[in-house]
Amino acid sequence: GAVVSQHPSWVICKSGTSVKIECRSLDFQATTMFWYRQFPKQSLMLMATSNEGSKATYEQGVEKDKFLINHASLTLSTLTVTSAHPEDSSFYICSALGGSSPSKYGYTFGSGTRLTVV
Amino acid sequence: QQQVKQSPQSLIVQKGGISIINCAYENTAFDYFPWYQQFPGKGPALLIAIRPDVSEKKEGRFTISFNKSAKQFSLHIMDSQPGDSATYFCAAGGYQKVTFGTGTKLQVIP
Numbered sequence: 001g002a003v004v005s006q007h008p009s010w011v012i013c014k015s016g017t018s019v020k021i022e023c024r025s026l027d028f029q030a031t032t033m034f035w036y037r038q039f040p041k042q043s044l045m046l047m048a049t050s051n052e053g054s055k056a057t058y059e060q061g062v063e064k065d066k067f068l069i070n071h072a073s074l075t076l077s078t079l080t081v082t083s084a085h086p087e088d089s090s091f092y093i094c095s096a097l098g099g100s101s102p103s104k105y106g107y108t109f110g111s112g113t114r115l116t117v118v
Numbered sequence: 119q120q121q122v123k124q125s126p127q128s129l130i131v132q133k134g135g136i137s138i139i140n141c142a143y144e145n146t147a148f149d150y151f152p153w154y155q156q157f158p159g160k161g162p163a164l165l166i167a168i169r170p171d172v173s174e175k176k177e178g179r180f181t182i183s184f185n186k187s188a189k190q191f192s193l194h195i196m197d198s199q200p201g202d203s204a205t206y207f208c209a210a211g212g213y214q215k216v217t218f219g220t221g222t223k224l225q226v227i228p
Contacts, residue, residue, distance in 0.1 A: 006161070032214065043207060044162070044218045093161045097213075107152070107216065109161035 002028050004096045006110025013084055013117055021079045021113045023094030029074035030096035034107070035067075038091040050077050084117040091115075122210050124219030131226050137195040139222045141208035144189065148210040151184065153193045154218075156205045165206075166193070198226045 003026040013019050023033055032051050036044040050056040050071035058064050066088075068080040077096075081088055095109040123142045131137045143151075149170055154162035168175045168182040168191065175182045181194040191210075195202055205223045209216040 004161075034215075041221075041223075043220045046215065046217070049215065091159075095161075107164070109154075109163065112159070112161040114159065 002096075002098065002108040004030075004094065004108045004110040006094055006113055008113060009111060010114040011116070013115070015085055015117055016083055018080055018082045019084055019115060021081075021092055021094075021115075023077045023079070023096065023110050025075045025096045025098065025108070028096075028098045030077075030098045031074060032097040033071055033077040034095045034097070035069060035077075035079050036093045036095070038093060038112075040091075044093060047079075081115065084115070086117045089115055089117045122208060122217050122219040124208050124222060126222060127220070128223045129225070131195075131198045131224065133198065133200060133226055133228050135198050135226075137198045137202070137224055137226070138192060139206055139208070139224075140190065140192045141210070141219050142188075142190045143210040143217075145210070146189070147212065149212050150210070150216065151182070151191050152209050152216065153180070153182065154207045154209065156207065156221075162207060195224075198224075200226045200228060202226050 005024045007022045035047045038044050046059050047062045048056045048058045050069045052071050052074050056069035071077040091112050093112040095107045152167035153165045155165050156162045166177045166180045168184050170186050179196045184191045203226050205221050207221050208219040
């Protein structure tokens with residue numbers, strides 16, 4: 001199967017600090033990873049798409065300098081929330097494209113990271 | 119992002135009943151239509167997906183019906199169980215990107 005590990009599962013940080021969230025594909029190589037943000041009782045909003053070895057593509061309205069994405073290898077992408085503020089508190093979810101799905105459209109999601117900025 | 123409209127927002131079904139969730143999309147270039155199940159505090163998990171070249175796909179108690187001309191697709195959960203209580207998201211897109219619907223919170227009562 002395809003497994004995506006996301007870490008940490010929850011984090012509390014002080015306003016003004018930075019937080020890094022990791023997304024790893026454990027048993028497959030993911031050339032493309034996606035980062036989503038989900039507010040309570042709402043849908044997943046795509047923040048950015050990252051391809052290994054290249055700059056991430058951000059969706060309209062997402063601050064590139066605030067949400068730094070690095071996809072340095074085929075199994076790891078990181079999202080760093082810089083200078084976090086309470087309004088950045090949310091549930092962040094990554095997904096990776098690839099794995100053993102019979103279809104090339106195999107998106108596998110991580111378990112999410114609950115970020116609380118105090 | 120292209121819109122994907124999902125209804126209803128919430129749904130209460132008795133155990134053993136049929137749960138039906140509907141979605142509509144706009145972009146005719148979309149060629150991948152998955153459904154995800156999400157429990158509180160967890161990431162979405164793929165339930166079932168369909169491509170536009172078929173009108174129906176069934177996996178166990180879960181069936182997707184797809185109407186290409188109407189640009190609509192739906193999820194049917196047969197013999198709904200309390201363990202099916204979760205939020206369900208439809209999505210539509212392609213190889214590089216999918217757009218999610220707004221979600222349906224399903225509650226299956228005994």
